Amino acid sequence: MPKRKRKGAARGPAAEPKRQRSKKSQASLRKDGRYTSRANGAVGAAGVSAYREHSGGKRCWGTSSLEMAAYHDNVWGSPETSLEAIFESQTLQLMQCGLTWKCVFNKRAAFRHAFAGFDPFKVARFDAKQVEGLRENKGIIRNKTKINAVIENARRIIAMEEETGSGSFVRFLWQYSPESDDERLRVRSSPSGTHMRSTFDNKQYEKRTQSDAVHPTKTVCELSKALKAKGFKFMGPTVVLSFMQAIGLMNHHDHDCCVFEIDEEKYRQVKASLGSN
Numbered sequence: 001m002p003k004r005k006r007k008g009a010a011r012g013p014a015a016e017p018k019r020q021r022s023k024k025s026q027a028s029l030r031k032d033g034r035y036t037s038r039a040n041g042a043v044g045a046a047g048v049s050a051y052r053e054h055s056g057g058k059r060c061w062g063t064s065s066l067e068m069a070a071y072h073d074n075v076w077g078s079p080e081t082s083l084e085a086i087f088e089s090q091t092l093q094l095m096q097c098g099l100t101w102k103c104v105f106n107k108r109a110a111f112r113h114a115f116a117g118f119d120p121f122k123v124a125r126f127d128a129k130q131v132e133g134l135r136e137n138k139g140i141i142r143n144k145t146k147i148n149a150v151i152e153n154a155r156r157i158i159a160m161e162e163e164t165g166s167g168s169f170v171r172f173l174w175q176y177s178p179e180s181d182d183e184r185l186r187v188r189s190s191p192s193g194t195h196m197r198s199t200f201d202n203k204q205y206e207k208r209t210q211s212d213a214v215h216p217t218k219t220v221c222e223l224s225k226a227l228k229a230k231g232f233k234f235m236g237p238t239v240v241l242s243f244m245q246a247i248g249l250m251n252h253h254d255h256d257c258c259v260f261e262i263d264e265e266k267y268r269q270v271k272a273s274l275g276s277n
């Protein structure tokens with residue numbers, strides 16, 4: 001959730017020209033765990049540093065800690081097709097509603113343990129005793145409505161998988177990746193980053209969150225409506241926007257962020273693999 005809102009968020013203009021990377025640099029980037037460490041959202045300092053070095057040290061948010069930087073580099077905005085990872089992201093974004101991202105972020109390990117490794121097939125079968133256990137679990141956010149929403153969402157996912165086959169939920173979500181780059185990308189910074197720095201002072205720039213200056217778009221509202229129609233809970237436009245950003249249906253890294261081009265490349269791979277290109 002944005003801590004500050006900026007009116008007239010910069011959106012729309014065509015993307016900046018893509019930087020060309022050599023095959024050598026692409027290969028080296030792939031060796032540091034970028035595509036393999038989403039499950040725990042963390043890599044060592046060496047992995048984080050590799051991206052900063054590649055981009056000249058620029059990271060568009062997540063500078064408050066090494067853990068947050070690793071999440072920024074390896075998870076947030078990385079196009080995702082794993083059902084468990086997507087269910088995890090949906091759950092964390094839902095849990096964040098009304099709270100700070102840091103609060104939820106620091107409880108990720110407890111959430112993962114409490115929700116059976118984010119296996120929706122297991123969560124969908126939680127019984128009343130297990131729900132009561134969640135309500136007594138001090139490591140997580142114990143809001144009854146949110147806990148019930150997570151379990152109901154798991155059941156909706158499984159219903160889709162059983163009705164229309166394995167992978168249905170993932171394919172359904174990816175139908176809502178905006179076709180227009182004007183909507184899919186967030187144009188916020190000049191190559192030098194001066195645009196952002198002209199609207200935030202340096203202190204604000206360092207503290208801004210991943211959702212700053214972005215508001216639900218037409219496609220976000222359409223997905224929110226579609227999820228609600230299927231029985232999903234807690235899927236209002238604001239939560240759905242954060243969900244779409246997190247799983248890479250949109251690439252809302254700044255264009256000069258260290259992972260922008262990496263996520264663009266993975267986006268093209270995912271779209272091709274899903275037969276949408």
Ligand SMILES: [Zn+2]
Nearest residue numbers: 060253254257
């Ligand atoms: Zn970024």
